[in-house]
Amino acid sequence: MAKQHSRQASGQDAEIQAILQNPKLRDNPLMPLLRRLYDESQLHKRQLQKLMRIADAFDGFTFEENAELREQFDKQQWRQQKIARISDMYQKNMVDLNERLEYHAQHDLLTGLPNRRYVIDRLKELQALYKRKQVKFCLALIDIDHFKVINDEFGHELGDKVLKNVADILKSGVRISDVCSRWGGEEFLLIVPELSVDETQQLIERILRKVRETKWQQHLPMKPGHSKVVGKITFSAGLTAFQGDENFDETIKRADHALYQAKRSGRNRVLIARSQRRR
Amino acid sequence: MPVRAKPFSAFLQLSEEKKIMNLQTLFLEQTKNTPKVHADPATGLFTIDGDSYPENSYDFFAPVFEWVEQFLTETGKKLVMHLQIAYMNTSSVKAMMDLFDMMEDAFGSGKKVEVVWFYDPRNERVIEMVEEFMEDCTFPFEIEAR
Numbered sequence: 257m258a259k260q261h262s263r264q265a266s267g268q269d270a271e272i273q274a275i276l277q278n279p280k281l282r283d284n285p286l287m288p289l290l291r292r293l294y295d296e297s298q299l300h301k302r303q304l305q306k307l308m309r310i311a312d313a314f315d316g317f318t319f320e321e322n323a324e325l326r327e328q329f330d331k332q333q334w335r336q337q338k339i340a341r342i343s344d345m346y347q348k349n350m351v352d353l354n355e356r357l358e359y360h361a362q363h364d365l366l367t368g369l370p371n372r373r374y375v376i377d378r379l380k381e382l383q384a385l386y387k388r389k390q391v392k393f394c395l396a397l398i399d400i401d402h403f404k405v406i407n408d409e410f411g412h413e414l415g416d417k418v419l420k421n422v423a424d425i426l427k428s429g430v431r432i433s434d435v436c437s438r439w440g441g442e443e444f445l446l447i448v449p450e451l452s453v454d455e456t457q458q459l460i461e462r463i464l465r466k467v468r469e470t471k472w473q474q475h476l477p478m479k480p481g482h483s484k485v486v487g488k489i490t491f492s493a494g495l496t497a498f499q500g501d502e503n504f505d506e507t508i509k510r511a512d513h514a515l516y517q518a519k520r521s522g523r524n525r526v527l528i529a530r531s532q533r534r535r
Numbered sequence: 536m537p538v539r540a541k542p543f544s545a546f547l548q549l550s551e552e553k554k555i556m557n558l559q560t561l562f563l564e565q566t567k568n569t570p571k572v573h574a575d576p577a578t579g580l581f582t583i584d585g586d587s588y589p590e591n592s593y594d595f596f597a598p599v600f601e602w603v604e605q606f607l608t609e610t611g612k613k614l615v616m617h618l619q620i621a622y623m624n625t626s627s628v629k630a631m632m633d634l635f636d637m638m639e640d641a642f643g644s645g646k647k648v649e650v651v652w653f654y655d656p657r658n659e660r661v662i663e664m665v666e667e668f669m670e671d672c673t674f675p676f677e678i679e680a681r
Contacts, residue, residue: 335632338632338667339628339629339632340625341667342628342664342667342668343623343628345660345663346622346623346624346628346664349622349658349661350622352660353658
C-alpha cells in the first residue's frame with residue numbers, strides 16, 4: 257500500500273513539474289512566486305493548477321494589476337494564518353494538558369496537598385541545599401487522632417470530609433515557604449525551613465489549637481451521635497530538625513518515633529524527638 | 536439449459552458494484568503519532584481516531600485524500616466523517632483543511648457529506664479548534680462530546 261502511494265505521489269509531482277516547466281508560462285512574472293509557494297507546500301495540486309490557469313489567461317500582467325490573482329493570493333495568505341492559528345491553539349492546549357497531568361502526578365486528589373512523590377523530591381532538594389548553604393529545616397509528621405473510629409463508625413465519606421478540613425486548616429496555618437503534604441492515610445508531613453524546633457513546635461501547636469477549637473458540627477453533615485466522636489478532632493505530631501550529615505530517611509524515622517511517643521503519652525500534642533540520633 | 540440474456544439494468548448495477556468494489560476498505564492502524572483510520576466504502580463511514588503528528592504528513596494523508604476523492608467522484612453515496620482528534624501538528628491541520636475543502640467542493644456540486652467531530656469532555660478546549668475548522672464549511676458539521 258505504501259509503495260503504491262509513493263509511486264502516485266511521485267506521479268503527481270511529475271505532473272506538477274510539467275506545469276511549472278510549461279514554456280508558455282515560463283516567462284510569466286508570477287512563476288517564481290507560484291514555484292516558491294508550491295515548494296513550501298503551501299499549495300496543493302488543485303490550487304496550483306487553478307492559479308496557473310489564471311496566470312496563463314492573464315499572461316504578462318503583473319500581480320498588482322490583476323484583482324482576481326490578488327484575491328486568490330490573499331485567500332492563500334489568510335488560509336496560512338488560519339492554519340498557524342489553529343496549530344498554535346493545539347500546541348497551547350497540549351502544554352496545558354501536560355501541566356495538568358504533572359500537577360495531578362504530584363498532588364493528592366482529595367485534599368489538594370502535595371503528595372509523597374512531590375515531598376520526596378523537595379526533601380532531596382533541601383538536603384542538597386543544606387550541604388551548599390546550610391539552610392536548616394524541621395520535619396514533622398502529623399496524624400489525626402482516632403481517625404479509624406471516624407471512618408469505621410461513620411463511613412469514609414465523613415472521614416474524607418474530616419481529612420479535607422484538617423488539610424485546609426494545616427494549609428492556612430503554615431507559611432508560604434513551608435511544605436504541607438499528605439504523606440498517606442490520615443498522616444501529613446510538614447517541612448518547615450529556617451525555623452528552630454521550638455519555633456516549629458509553636459507553629460504546629462497553633463494549628464492543633466485551631467483544629468481542636470473548630471466547631472466540626474458546622475462543617476460536617478452529622479447525624480445524632482456523630483458529634484460525640486467527631487465533635488472534638490485532634491492530632492498528634494512528632495517533630496525533629498534535619499541533621500546536616502544524615503539522609504532524610506533518618507529524619508523521617510526520628511519524627512515518626514516522636515509521633516509514636518506523642519500517641520502513647522495521650523495524643524493531642526506535639527512532641528520534639530529528644531534522642532536526636534541513634535546510631 | 537438456455538442461457539438467458541441479462542437485462543440491461545443488471546449490467547448497470549454490476550458496473551456500479553464493480554466501481555464500489557474497486558474502492559477498498561482503508562484501514563490504518565493507530566501508532567504513537569498517527570491516528571487510526573478506517574474508511575468503509577459500503578457504508579460511506581470514514582473515521583479518524585487518535586492524535587496526529589506524523590513525521591511525514593504527505594505520506595500519511597495521501598491514501599486518505601485518495602480514498603475520499605475516489606469515493607466522492609465514483610459513488611453517489613453519502614460520505615460521513617467521524618473524527619476524534621485531540622492533538623494535531625501544523626501539517627495535519629493543513630491536511631484537515633484540504634480534506635474539508637474537498638468535501639466542500641463535493642457538497643457544492645450536490646454530493647451528500649457530513650462531519651461529526653467528537654471530543655473528550657475532559658478536554659473541552661478542542662471545541663475552539665474545531666469551530667475554527669467549521670467556519671469555512673457549509674455542509675452539515677456537528678461537534679459532540681464522547
